[in-house]
Amino acid sequence: ETGVTQSPTHLIKTRGQQVTLRCSSQSGHNTVSWYQQALGQGPQFIFQYYREEENGRGNFPPRFSGLQFPNYSSELNVNALELDDSALYLCASSHPGTAASGKAFFGQGTRLTVV
Amino acid sequence: KQEVTQIPAALSVPEGENLVLNCSFTDSAIYNLQWFRQDPGKGLTSLLLIQSSQREQTSGRLNASLDKSSGRSTLYIAASQPGDSATYLCAVSRRYAGKSTFGDGTTLTVKP
16 A cells, blocks of 8 residues: 555546546655556656646657646646557655655556547 | 666566566666566556665565666565566666656566
C-alpha cells in the first residue's frame, strides 16, 4: 500500500473524446508525476507538478495537460483521444526531505481503453 | 538522452534458483536508481532505491548493486519463489524527485 490512489481504475472512451484521470497522493507529497505505460513497455514520463506548477514535461503533445491542487492531488486531462492513447496511466508522488530521498510512490494506475 | 535497457526481456527459472536481472543506462549522471516490481495490469511497487553515492542496497532476499561509472545495475534474487513471478523494472532519475527513465522490464516466471 503506497498511499497513492488513482481513479477510476478502468475507463473506456471513444476516439475524439476527452478524459480526466485523478490522483490523490500521500499527505505532504508536494511532487506528482504522471506516466503512460503501453502494453509490454516501461512507463514513459508525461509531466511533473511541484507545488501546483508544471515542473518538467516529456515528449507528449499539448492535448495532454494537467493540474495540481493546493492539497497536492492531481488531474491528467487528455483531449481528442486517439487509439494509441490506450494505456495504463500511472501517477507517482514524492516528498522532499525524507530519509528515502527521491523515492517515488506509485498508484495502481488507470487503464484507459480508446475505441 | 538517457536510455535504459534491461536484459533479458523474459526469464523462466525453477523454484529455488538464485538469479540476476540486469539494467544498463547510457548517462551516468544519475541521482538515484530504483527497482520496481509490477504484477500484470497493476501499478509499481518499489523494491529498492540506490542513491548515486551508494554501491548496493539489500532487502530480504533482494540485493541491488549500482556501478554508476559503467552505467550498470543488477538485481539479485536469492532462492526464488513462485510468488516472485512478475515484471521487474529499473528506473533512473537525473535529479532529486525528477522524472524517471524506465527500462522495458524483465518478466520473470518462477516455476514450482
